[in-house]
Amino acid sequence: MSNVIQIKSTGGFTRMDNDLYEALIGADLSGRELRVALAIHRLTSGYNKEAVKVAALYVAKMMYADEEKAVSERANVSRAINSLIRQRVLFRDGGSRDPITFLPVNEWKIDPKSTVSKSTQCVEKIPATVSKITHIKDINTNTNPNGLVVAADASTSEISESEPEQQGTPEPDQPEPAKADRIPYSKIVEIYNAVCVGVLPKCVKLSPKRKNLIKGCWNLEINGIHPFRKGEFWTAYFTDCLTNKHWIGDNDRGWTADIEFLTRQDKVLKVLEAL
Structure with a gap:
């Protein structure tokens, strides 16, 4: 047949x-x-x-x-x-x-898959291959944060940037244990550079102002959820920012946005509310 x-x-x-x-x-x-x-x-x-x-x-x-x-x-x-x-x-x-x-x-320029490291709370890095999510489309922000969260509890809305939790008092003549930021600034910068470099300026240094702006995104709560505590959401957010022609240089001055501009609270809300 x-x-x-x-x-x-x-x-x-x-x-x-x-x-x-x-x-x-x-x-x-x-x-x-x-x-x-x-x-x-x-x-x-x-x-x-x-x-x-x-x-x-x-x-x-x-x-x-x-x-x-x-x-x-x-x-x-x-x-x-x-x-x-x-x-x-x-x-x-x-x-x-x-x-x-x-x-x-x-x-066609289809987004390639990428390999990232997941960091667990015991600081053991486990390689894992995941698909690079290109925008905010398929993110379920009701789930727990993924490997982007290094030491933060997903249910904690207030996270101290300058006074992270200590692991006890060091013994005399022993080196002081390293302090771990609850907000993974370097990983967020890595995501920004991976998504935006080539179109927007590369972020080479995190100033206190930039850290404070990223912290504002990290603690942004929408309907009881902190969407920026998921690595995929940062990827998706920066990707959606690139659809704004004015921000990527299509203007009479040739001006382009940078990580400092894109993490401003008013710009974040503008992108999210337009979806």
Whole structure:
């Protein structure tokens, strides 16, 4: 018995270029990103169009039969579209109301997987391979913080930066034990540089002002949750910042943001409230 199903012309179908088909199969995209890409393909090739003007809510309704679910997922779909644009899978010359289309496969720049070290409370480093999350899309902030949290309890909203907990009084003639910051500033800087360098200035030094701004993000509470206590959220946040054209130099002065600007409380809230 043949497993080839004949397509009835009366039923309708959407043709897909083989190169695009194989590229989507091999691309290391999230499930939501892949579904969004397929939806855009349906709305373009499926209607013999090169590009299409489409709202994130419309794509969400294509993905979810339940209308209430679609409405709640609109922001996640919007972030997935922005991520695909940043990875040059999709292209849109302008804002969210402008047409969107696919770029040639040879121009795609899919985010690679990266290897990071998880630090446990016993200070033992365990190598672990994880997928680099490209934006805030799939983060469940109700879970406990991941390896980014070195010595902080996720339920503690007030963390001392300058007076970390001591491990007792050192014995005479014994070296004083090293103090560990509860906020992993160096790891946050590492994430910023990994995501933003090449577009924004590299952070080479953490001044007291910059530490204080990062601490403000770390202690930011939204609906009883501290989202910036997850390493993925920092990656996602900095990635979403790169979608602001003015911040990445598309202005009459050629000015660009830096880590100090992006960790200001008003800028953080501006990004989060726009999602």
